[in-house]
Amino acid sequence: MNVPVRQPVAGQRLMVVDCDIHPAYATPTALYEFLPQRWRDHWSTFGTFFRPPLIGQLPFPRMMAGGMRIDSFPDNGSPPGADLDLMRRQLLDACGVEVGMLIALSRGGMEERNLDFAAALSAAANDWQLHAWCEPEPRLRAAIVVPQEHTEHAVAEIERRSDNASFVQVLMSPRTADPLGNRRYWPIYAAAEAHNKPVALHVAGFSGGHSSTPTGWPTYYLQEHYAQATGMQSTLASLVFEGVFERFPKLKVVLIEGGFAWAPALCWRMDKAWERMRAEVPHLKRPPSEYVREHVWFTTQPIDEPDQPEHLVDIIKWIGWDKIMFSTDYPHWDFDDPAQVFAKLKLTGKEKAALFRENARAVYGLP
Amino acid sequence: MSRRVLAKVSEVKPGAPKIVTAMGRQIGLFNVGGEYFALANRCPHMGAELCKGWIVGLVQSDAPGEYRVTRPGEFLRCPWHGWEFDIKTGQSWCDPKSVKARNFKVQVEPGSELVKGPYVAETFPVTVEEDYLVIDL
Amino acid sequence: MQASLAGAIDCDLHPPLPGVTGLLPHLSAYWRDQITNRYIDKLPFQLSSYPATSPLSARPDWRPAPGQKAGPEPIRTHVLDRWGLGLAILNPLHGAVALFNNDMAAALCSAVNDWVAKELLDAEPRLRASILLPVHDVELSLREIERLAPDRRFVQALFLAMGEAPLGRRVNWPLFAACQKHGLAVGIHAGSTYRHAPTYAGWPSYRVEDYVAQSGAFETQLLSLIAEGVFQTYPKLKVVLMESGLTWLPHFLWRTGKTWRGTRPEVPWVDRAPAEIVRENVRFTLQPVDAPRGEPEVLARVMEHLGSDNLILFSTDYPHWQFDGEEVLPAGLGRTTIKKMLVENALDTYLRLREGAAGERALSEETVP
């Protein structure tokens, strides 16, 4: 379906930084060339080994075309997100994307239970991002994929990649074995802080061993989709209460695709509970909301659409105009189009500029 | 307003809409059981190319766990977020009052009438032998 | 100045409960034998979610005096008389619900319910109660509902926000059928039996974080009930979320409303947007109000986001420490919201409250402007 969606009008182009783009592997073995023989053999014999019950699929089948925009399947039969040319035409050119943040989700070792294999996969995924995406397309930036349960390798991988300007952040799954604020993950934050890389937490389908809600597994995809929002809230609460931001005062965290309209209520709730219980967490020197205000950024997709758009403006105000960053989630089905996404919000030019690019520029230190 | 000839009737098959351009705008032509309908190729939600979505029926249910596909071929599911639109009216199922795809009234006219004018066919010659789909734009 | 609470209905407060010894008269010979010989009577049965000494569990001036006997007295003094309330609904949070032996859990729950009826409801006509259920066993829970339904002072069946599986699952439907039939509300209260970690990435280190995570469990349960079609099947059912924090609700309605539009064919029985279902069938008790202190305009905006004055039921959450002094009504609520919340919404939710002398009084006060 090689049809340009929209021709941008010269002079009126809306330039955006897209904080959530998913590149896909053109073939199931696309990573082989970046793996040592030992791990190619392992992979072809034993496969990857995740915690969910099915191989290569989630137990909650997605709604639209396997979770993809129907129009994002390349003609050459590769999966959505695998064809750079189509990505250029459908997203980068059509939507005026100046800089696009790659979020390489699958097979980066984030969910692999065999930690040595996880390490090899993450290194391979990082090489692949450079080779297949950032080198041919200078608008794209990579995130250092790290297997969060293998802290040692994660730190080494951050050290190894940080000098390469194509890598602008560190990517972890929030569905970890322990809540992300847990001290076992702190060496990763130390490395990210030392190298001035924000830590990106993108919602993930694969569980780190826990059910997706605190009262067990849901039934429908509709519920599993929502569990990403409750999960992201608990992730943020964990980072705050365990003292991550107190210990790493320069750490930046970007929450991707977990929603943001819940953030004010969560902050009020955290502050209120902290007021009562602060003796339990004396390592926190300030109300939780202040750590969030200082250290955390949110991406917009999937944008919430209240009947009255100004309600969403309230939310953005409460979080802070400088904390929200536009994202499309291309090529996934719940894609947001920059031409439409804030259309009903009646934003000023300055507010638009902040959401579409300036905030991301500041966080990632983009030119 | 002018009347436009958009396609030959024979070109628009059930389940296979034809997307045409008229006056600079894309319009999807649909054949639902021999009746013809036209929708703007633009989703009222976030602007996806609506007519490239799936032609589906409406899934309904009398009770949890019971599923019925009704009105097969009469609905269009948007290629992005999957909202469902009634091809005959353009109305969305989820919010028929406020979310509605632009629709146009389609008429079938014999070529023998059309060749006399004042109709306009932008992209192809009109011949007497065929029937055509015509809308007011 | 705070609006008068005279005649208001408190929809969530927690009675002090007796130790297991106090329950013995309400247990069968078998369970008396088990409980004494296994020294079960020496066990505290305190839910991990609410340790007695934690600041959240009791306001400093509401802590039980040493040696205080379990009974209606503290509730009278601290709540009913203090604010001149009309009625109050007790939610006994007893640890029996967390046991894995469902028979034992059911026996203890029944004993707690009988104790509540005898020692609290008989003693104080302004009190009503929820039925404590052995929630992990549907059949035994159903038996308990049927056993107590004839006592009209029980107005609700009590569940915890976190259990073995999301509550909307079809296996639980006999309970909802019974509640609808008997005019009992389904009450979901904060708390966990810890069958699962309280977050999707495991176990927090601190209680404060654990408490914060409760709101996510409420979101989960609410969506489960909606998605599974509970409200299509039991259209008269009222579900009350208690101690949920409340201000997360606008986001929940926006997000689920949007996702439903695209995923509706998966759950075609959900024939309305979640917001509509919530407005019709679901209510929320007031405390705690998770809103910023000293910024009443923010809470006022949140109430606008909710777009309904029917959703909130007044509650103190006694003795949990959710507010200080007299500030049970947070600044920022509109007059109509307060007026409806104090009496009317509760009467529409708990049909049984309209019955009996105290209920009639509440009803007549409802019409006073």
Ligand code: FES
């Ligand atoms: S663009 Fe069509 S449903 Fe969103």
